[in-house]
Every structure is written in structure tokens, then in C-alpha cells.
Amino acid sequence: MSYRKFNTSWMKTLGAAALSATFLAAPQARAADAETASPVRIVVTGITDADFIANVFAGFLEQNGYKVERVKADYAAQFVGLEAGDMDFSTSIWDTSRDIMDAALATGKVQNMGSTGVKIREGWWYPLYVKELCPGLPDWKALLEPACVKALATVESAPKARFVEAPADWTTNNAARLEALKLPFVLEGTGTPAALHAAIVGAVQRKEPVIGWGFMPDWMTEQYPGEFVQFPHFEAACATDPKWGGNPDKVWDCDNPYGYVWKVANTKSEARLPRASRMLRLYHLTAADVAWGIRRVDVDGIESEKAAEEWLKAHPDLVADWAL
Amino acid sequence: MTAVELRSEPESRGDAVRGAGAARLPALALLAVAVLLCLLPQFGVEMPPALAAIPDRFILPWRQWAGEALTYVAKDSHIGPVMVSEITRGIAGVILQPMLLLQGLVSKGLTVGGVELPPLPWPSVMLASALLGLRFGSVRLALLTGGALLYAALFGLWDATMLTLASVLVSVAFGVLLGTWLGILAFRHPRVDRALQPLYDVMQTVPIFAYLVPILYLFGFGPVGAMMATVIYAMPPMARVTTLALRGVPASIGEAAAMAGCTRGQVMRLALLPSALPKMMIGVNQVLMLSLTMVIIASVIGADGLGAVVLKALQSLKIGRGLEAGLAIVLVAIALDRLGQAIAERRPQHRDAAGSRRWALAFAVALVLPCLLAPMIPALANWPADWSVSTASWWDARIAQMNLAFAGPLRELKTFAFLWLLRPTKLFFLAVPWIGAVTLVAALGLLLGGWRLALSCGLMMLFVAGCGFWEPAQLSLYLIAISVALALLIGMPLGLACAASPRFNAGMRVVLDTIQTLPSFVYLIPVIMLLGSGDFPALIAIVVYAVTPAVRFTADALRHVPGEIVEAARMSGASRWQNFGWVKVPLARPGLLLAVNQTVMMAFGMLVITALIGTKGLESDTLISLSKADPGRGIIAGAAMAFLAIIIDRLLRAAAGGQAARP
Numbered sequence: 001m002s003y004r005k006f007n008t009s010w011m012k013t014l015g016a017a018a019l020s021a022t023f024l025a026a027p028q029a030r031a032a033d034a035e036t037a038s039p040v041r042i043v044v045t046g047i048t049d050a051d052f053i054a055n056v057f058a059g060f061l062e063q064n065g066y067k068v069e070r071v072k073a074d075y076a077a078q079f080v081g082l083e084a085g086d087m088d089f090s091t092s093i094w095d096t097s098r099d100i101m102d103a104a105l106a107t108g109k110v111q112n113m114g115s116t117g118v119k120i121r122e123g124w125w126y127p128l129y130v131k132e133l134c135p136g137l138p139d140w141k142a143l144l145e146p147a148c149v150k151a152l153a154t155v156e157s158a159p160k161a162r163f164v165e166a167p168a169d170w171t172t173n174n175a176a177r178l179e180a181l182k183l184p185f186v187l188e189g190t191g192t193p194a195a196l197h198a199a200i201v202g203a204v205q206r207k208e209p210v211i212g213w214g215f216m217p218d219w220m221t222e223q224y225p226g227e228f229v230q231f232p233h234f235e236a237a238c239a240t241d242p243k244w245g246g247n248p249d250k251v252w253d254c255d256n257p258y259g260y261v262w263k264v265a266n267t268k269s270e271a272r273l274p275r276a277s278r279m280l281r282l283y284h285l286t287a288a289d290v291a292w293g294i295r296r297v298d299v300d301g302i303e304s305e306k307a308a309e310e311w312l313k314a315h316p317d318l319v320a321d322w323a324l
Numbered sequence: 325m326t327a328v329e330l331r332s333e334p335e336s337r338g339d340a341v342r343g344a345g346a347a348r349l350p351a352l353a354l355l356a357v358a359v360l361l362c363l364l365p366q367f368g369v370e371m372p373p374a375l376a377a378i379p380d381r382f383i384l385p386w387r388q389w390a391g392e393a394l395t396y397v398a399k400d401s402h403i404g405p406v407m408v409s410e411i412t413r414g415i416a417g418v419i420l421q422p423m424l425l426l427q428g429l430v431s432k433g434l435t436v437g438g439v440e441l442p443p444l445p446w447p448s449v450m451l452a453s454a455l456l457g458l459r460f461g462s463v464r465l466a467l468l469t470g471g472a473l474l475y476a477a478l479f480g481l482w483d484a485t486m487l488t489l490a491s492v493l494v495s496v497a498f499g500v501l502l503g504t505w506l507g508i509l510a511f512r513h514p515r516v517d518r519a520l521q522p523l524y525d526v527m528q529t530v531p532i533f534a535y536l537v538p539i540l541y542l543f544g545f546g547p548v549g550a551m552m553a554t555v556i557y558a559m560p561p562m563a564r565v566t567t568l569a570l571r572g573v574p575a576s577i578g579e580a581a582a583m584a585g586c587t588r589g590q591v592m593r594l595a596l597l598p599s600a601l602p603k604m605m606i607g608v609n610q611v612l613m614l615s616l617t618m619v620i621i622a623s624v625i626g627a628d629g630l631g632a633v634v635l636k637a638l639q640s641l642k643i644g645r646g647l648e649a650g651l652a653i654v655l656v657a658i659a660l661d662r663l664g665q666a667i668a669e670r671r672p673q674h675r676d677a678a679g680s681r682r683w684a685l686a687f688a689v690a691l692v693l694p695c696l697l698a699p700m701i702p703a704l705a706n707w708p709a710d711w712s713v714s715t716a717s718w719w720d721a722r723i724a725q726m727n728l729a730f731a732g733p734l735r736e737l738k739t740f741a742f743l744w745l746l747r748p749t750k751l752f753f754l755a756v757p758w759i760g761a762v763t764l765v766a767a768l769g770l771l772l773g774g775w776r777l778a779l780s781c782g783l784m785m786l787f788v789a790g791c792g793f794w795e796p797a798q799l800s801l802y803l804i805a806i807s808v809a810l811a812l813l814i815g816m817p818l819g820l821a822c823a824a825s826p827r828f829n830a831g832m833r834v835v836l837d838t839i840q841t842l843p844s845f846v847y848l849i850p851v852i853m854l855l856g857s858g859d860f861p862a863l864i865a866i867v868v869y870a871v872t873p874a875v876r877f878t879a880d881a882l883r884h885v886p887g888e889i890v891e892a893a894r895m896s897g898a899s900r901w902q903n904f905g906w907v908k909v910p911l912a913r914p915g916l917l918l919a920v921n922q923t924v925m926m927a928f929g930m931l932v933i934t935a936l937i938g939t940k941g942l943e944s945d946t947l948i949s950l951s952k953a954d955p956g957r958g959i960i961a962g963a964a965m966a967f968l969a970i971i972i973d974r975l976l977r978a979a980a981g982g983q984a985a986r987p
Contacts, residue, residue, distance in 0.1 A: 046636040071545065072632050074624035076951035080537050081626070086545035103953035154856065155739045164857070168944055169951035189938030190857045191947065194638045194849060201641055202853030205727050219640050298640050 035273055039067040043078045043090040047193060048304070049217040050075075050092035052293030053116060053261065055308035057091050057283050060319060061276060063312065076169060079104040088269040089113070089280055095120055095259025096171050104264070111270075113263040113277070117284035118217065120259045122172075124163070124229035125214020125221060127204045138230045140181065143211075149184050151209045157186035164199045164212025167191050172213060173239075173252045180250035181231070217290040219298040231255035282322045351778075354767035361760030366752065376757040383792045390963075391956025398541035412542040420548050423494045427547075431486035444691070445698040445705050446477055449486070451690035453659075459683055461666035469663055472655035479648045480712040481633065488629035489656060491622070492615050495551045496660075499559040499611040504604070506559075507566020508592060517567060522970060524560035528925065529969040531932035532557065532621055533946040534962030537955050540625060550627035557929075558614035565607030569600035605668045609661055616657045616841045621932075630656075634843050643850055644719030650846040657841040658834070723850050731854050738860050745806060746859055753802035758789035765971055772978035781974060784967040791960050793942055800941030801968060803859065803934065804927050807866035811923050814867070815874025819919070822879035829879065836872045844869060844933050852937060862934035869930045873922035881915020882908060917980035921973055928969045 042058050044051050058068040071087050079100055081087040093101050104110040126137065133151040136142030143149070143161070152161035165187040166172050178185055190196040196213060197220050203210035204224050214221050214228065231254055237244040238254035245253035263280055270277040289311065296307040312319055365371060373379070401408040428434035430449055434441045454470030476485035510517035532553050539556075543549040573596050581595035597604075623631030630649050637645035698705040765785040769778035788797050822829040844865050851861045885908050893907045909916070935943035942961040949958030 046632065046639050048640055071626050072623060072628055073545065073626055077536060077540065077545075077625050079953075080540040081545035084541055084544065086540075086626075097951065100951050100953050155735075155742055156858065162856075165938075168938075168940075169948045188856060188858050189940055189944070190852075191934075191936035191938045191944070194635075194641070194845065195852050195857045195937045197639075197641055198849045198852040199857045202727055202731075202856070205724060205853070206731055 122215035503562025644716030819878025877919030
């Protein structure tokens, strides 16, 4: 924040005051007034897709006269802040981190504010050139071929192939999947999204065979041409009933479920921010919107807040619906 | 971890060695049994499963207990009708005020009496810090302090740097005050000292993830929570050094002050502390350096600043940007450190009053003039965007080139290291049965210190074996063992060179400060791009970081060998090598063992980072516990790590002589 910003925000306050004086009769405007006195605290995690979703909503609130504080937080640590009331809203909770989300909801201090409408796809991802080494992809059975396994092996994993696994705190079900589908793979740990991306992208830049955990929306799957392996489609029974699917003795002989990015809020925030909470419930984007944002930020190199502003300006009709 | 002098009281040494002498034979016998037990699996002897790993039914539900205790403390504990978390949050609110004031002053602007004031414009801060350098040091120091900030502005990192500067200054002030107070307390009451020592070990070795949840609950998300986490990690060296420095002050100084009629507090404040101050400065240095190594972790829990810039850049592999911000951290660290040293080393000078008035005037002009001009000249208020430069894309291109050119040869090195070093060591460690490990630790304790040391170390090892995390513990130990060996192999010769040549030492100091404060992710992410994740990059991370104390303490130990003894040996005809091998090394032995000790501690401290690049030991359990909402898992895995570190520390200290008398 700086001098220039101080000026504009000051003018904004003046403008808001003038506006509310004009529409003094309108009860909604007065309600918003009481609400906008204290800042709305929204989580940003530093991950491109999540930050774009957060910044679009933050920018939208700012258009509506709110002060927004973007609180930097680690993905897992944010739940503590949401429970304790140090943060009001978080707009990027992945279906695939169910454990921590459910634990937070169970405390009664965090509530689900609905889906963002952004669909998640995640699973075994490979750059397109791997298809030449493993003919038959994207069907998962291609991964059982000895030539394919050999091509994907590293010194640590040999004689099996290497799979660049997601950070250990993500729910991938890969250990169970390896057993159930008898895939000759070793899971190589990464600890953070940064390390996961580095391990895969480093190999892709060298055009080396690699396969690992990919997800959408994400800048990597956006920037590099690749595909997801197709496993047998997920059904609820696959995760619980060993008899389901190709392997009668094991669970998870199937893909991960698809899901959504969710919005959550501190329970007490709704009383303080009723209108903003309603806006959060109505707020939705599509995977394509987020993909656009990711490209703007990671390929064109502009700031996430700026990209969000552009998007808001380009979609006034969609945006108006959230304020109804 | 701490690179602090823990040189111990020499008087207890002789007793300890004599005391151990009596128990020598049984201890050696026990050691032989222990080594045999550890090696049996290597010869293909099957251990009974109950002796190899403690069976599940004997493992107490530590994890559950710890989880429940932690949840209670964080969420439900009361003192009378008042929630503990309300009290701690009240404290946090008080601590927040100086932080907000400083942040407002340099970065966010302040609201005084309803009037919003802009933050200090960049020329004010830059000129004032350069003047500070000039006042307390030299033109060179002024160039360093001013230049560090110029770098920040030039690379478009001004706001982030100011936020980091503000939070680091408050953290360091808090850490130094708390450390000094605890140090004085420990100096006055040896019993308090004995209670605090293991606590400090825990604070420095347990990864932050293990106690992040209670910290966030008790102190809130944001700058204060981040500061608490920073202080926990960075304060212990200050307390330790303060106690040692006070012990080093000649008793006559305190007595003279007391006779002159000083109260107990005055003796401390006016006589003892000023005499101990020069030695205490190494503590201040360490608090500063360790606080800055924490900025990445702090950014994870709501502290904005350079750490957040580094992290965000690396999330999408913008390595160049990460490097720019990382170097800003290094520059801030070095500038603050040198400035602090210059202030502490300055002898009181009797300058004329006119001189100091001139300085005050100069400061006032530097601070105020840009403030007055800023409203008219916008370039003074905000560093104009088109004055900024960036080398980020250049770095990114270099990294991409390196990736194509060096991946091949580097992979051969990695293959070699994996086949001949990592895999055999890992298999060896995984095969060690718990009974062997516990016996070994107890035998070493008996041999080096006596039965009390044997009992305490043996019990701690038993906990590690029986807490349900035996295999992760072995994985952590294997990584620590290899990295420490490599760090010593690299660091000790460098330390030797530092002791021999002051010029080499001066250069090395900059290198070491850089290594200590440059966020390791900045160089680890390129390594992972080239070689994949896992144990190899983890090894590099630990070795790079743990080399620092190996160099510093080796140099320090050799430098303190009395010159006249070396001279006497030379005159009686010892060759250079004889002098080194038979005189210097034996005399420096306690100091060299301290180097080993600190290298081990530093290696343990680095495990928190290796968890983030995919190692699977105890450190990984502390990280996973966070996202699985399973706090007990993190606490117990963290406790096991702390115990391992404490066992190694106590055994090494006993080997160095001195601390053996301690329980």
C-alpha cells in the first residue's frame, strides 16, 4: 500500500459517503453501510487458481463498497484461522481435501457456502509425448506394458516406474490404487505443490518421459499439453466395497471422484456481514474463467488482482447477478 | 539451529571423566552387545519380530492423548472463568501495537486522530538508514544499509521489504528482550537453567507444523502468530548466550558494584549486563539470522512481506522472481547484522555537543524533507514502476538452459550417490532393531557420562521406539546421519582455512550469512527440476544449511588454541603437520565436538524444509498432521524428533566433557 493507494481509497470513502447520502432512503444501502465499516478478511494462498477465484470475489466486494483484507495463509493452516474467526471467507476449498474440510465443518465454527461452480479434474497426468512410449494411453492398461514401465523408471524406482506423487497431505488414494490395479509403480514423494510442479515440469522441459499427479484448474495442466490417464470411472461403491470393479479383493480399483471447488465461511461472519455472505453464496465462476485467469497471471505475467479486475470489467452481466 | 557457543563449565570436566572411569568396563561390554544387536540384521540373522519393532499392542495411545491435550489447551482451557485463549489473544493484541505502528510508518500509513497519514516515502527510509550506517560505522556500512534498500526499490520489492523489515525488527526486539530476561533468570537460579535447557532443545528441533495449530488458536492468524512462531525458533540462542556471557563476567565487577551500594537490579543493569554485552552480541546476531530464516514459514501463517513473494513466485516456478526476493532477504539480514554490530562495538566517544546536534539535524532533514516534497513529486512517494528493473526472465532462461545442459551429468552423480551412499545407508538404518538402538544409546551414555545419562538417553530412545513412529524415526535419522557426515567433511576443512587466513574468513562470512538467510526453496526448486524430488534434494538442502556451523565452530575452536603452546611445540621441533595433528586438534577437541553438535542440531532444524520436498520421516508426519486435522500425530512425531536431537546433543556434550554432570 502506498501514497497513491491511500489517495484513491480515501476518495472511494468520500464517494461512498456521498452515495449513501443520496440514497439514504434505500434500506439496503444503509445496511451495507454498517457492514462495510470493518474489513472483510478473505484467504489468499499464493496458488494461482485459488488466488484468482479469491481476488475476483474480493474485487467484486470492493466494487460494492467493502474494504477487503487479503490474508495470506497456507492451505491447511487457513482452517484454523477460519475456525477461530481470524478470517471471514475462503473461496477455494478443494473437494479432494475432504478430511480437513469435514473436520472444520464438524466444529460448527465453519460453514459451507456452496460450490464455486468450478469443476475439479485430477489424477494421473502425462505430457502428450509420453503416448509414443506407452501406446494405448490414455487407457490405464497401457501403463502395465513392460516397455512403458521401463521408459518411466528412474534409478530410485527401478525396476518399477516412477510416479511423481502429490504432497503427502492430499487425498490421492494412489497407494491403494497401485495395489488394486497391480500397477508396477513407485510413488515418489513431493511435499508441496511447488515441488510437485518442479519435478514434473523439469522433466517436461527436457522432453523426458514422466507421469505424475496433475489437476485442473492449474497452471501446469494449462500451460503444457498433456492428458489424464483414464481409469475405470469412480462410483461410490469402489471406495468402500472391495467386490466392485476389476479387482475383487481391493478398494480403489477406479479413478478419483470428480468434484468442485467450495466456498466456506466463519459461522459468526454471516451475522456481521449478511449482505456479503449472500453475495458469497451467489458467487460462481466456471473452470474456463479460472483457466483464463491462470493464463493471464502465469503466462502473461500480470498480477492476480489486476487479472481479476479485468475479468470483472469484461463480465458486468454475470457480476450483476451476484448482487441481486 | 543455533550457532551459539555452548562451551561448558570446565570445572566439572575432570570429575565426569573420573566418574566414568569406574564404570568403564561394564559400559564397554554393554556397548559391544549393543553394536552386535544393531549389526545382526546385516549378517542375515532374523531378529524375533518383537525385538525388531515394538509390537503394536505395546504402543500406548500417545497420539490420542497428545491430540486431546492439545485441543484442550488451544480451545477449552480456562483460568477461573476466563478462557486461556482470551488471555493470550489479549497479549497478542498488545504485542500487535508496536508492529502495527512500525508497519504503518514504513509501509501501510497511519491513522492519527482520525487523520490518515501516508507512510514514509522511500527516500526518507533509504537516506535515514544510510545515515545510520555512516553515524555508527563507515562509508562502507552506509553503502550497505542504503544499498540494500535501493536494491529493494529497484527490483520492485519496496513494500514487501518494508513489511519484512518491520516484522523482523519487532520479532528481534521481542526475542532479544525475552532471551535476555530468561538468560538472567537462568544465571541467577541454576535450577531454572536446568529446566530451560531441554525446553530450548525442543523449541529448536520440533518442526513448527507440530505446534502451528495451538499457536494460531492462541495468538491468532497474522503477524503476531507469525512472530510467536519466529520467536520460539529464534530466541533460545539469545537466552543461552546471555547466561554464558554473565557467567564469564569476573565476579569482582559485580562485587564492586554491590559495595558501591547498588541494588540487585542495579548490579545487573549497570555492571554485569554492560560487561557481558560484547559476548551477548553473537546471540543478537543469531536471533536476527534465525528470524530471517523464518520469514518463509511466517508468510504461511499470515505475515505478509518478502517471504510471501518468494513463496508465491516458487509456487508457479518463477524462479527468477523468487531469487530476487530471496536476495532482498539476504541483503536486509546482512545490513541489519553489520549495523547492529557497529552500534554494539562503538566505544562511547566524547564528541562535542555541536557534532551530535549536526547528526540529529541531518537525520531530521533526511526523514522530513522527502515527506514534505512527496505530495508534489509523486516519484518520491512511490518508486515509479518504470524505474524498476527485473532480472527474473534472464534467470528463468538460465535455469531452463541449465536444465537441458546439466541434467545428464548431474543425474549420473545422483545415480552414483543413490546406489553407493543413500540406498545402503537407508537399508542399514531401517534394519536396526529397536532393542539394539536403545541399548546402544544407553551404553554410550554410560561410557561417556555415567548411569544418569545412560538412563535418561535410554528412556528417550525407548519412547522414540515405542511411540508408534519407529520407521519414520529411522528414515529421519538416516538422512541426518548422511548429511551431517557430508557437512562435516566439507565444513571442517573450510573452517580450518578460515582459521588460517583472515582474508578467506572475511569472504566466507558473507557466503555463510547468505546460506543462512537465503530461503532454501530458492535453490531447491531448480534442483528438483533437474533431478526430481525425494531424498537427494533433501540431502543437498540439509548439507548446504548444516555446513554453516561446521565451518564457524571449527574455525572458532582452532582460533582459540593458545598461541604460546603452538609456538612451544614448533620450537621443540614439531613439523607443521605434527603441530596440527598432535597439538592443535587435541587442544581444540571440545570446540570441534561442539561443531559436530551444532551441525547435528542445524540438520534437525532443516528437516522441516525437507518435509516440504517429500522426505518421509518424522518431519513428514508433522506436516501431514496439519492437513489431516490430527494434532496428536504432529506432536508425538515432533517429540520423537526432539528426543533424538537431545540424545545426540547430550552424548556429544558428554564426549566433549563438561556437561556430563548434568542430569
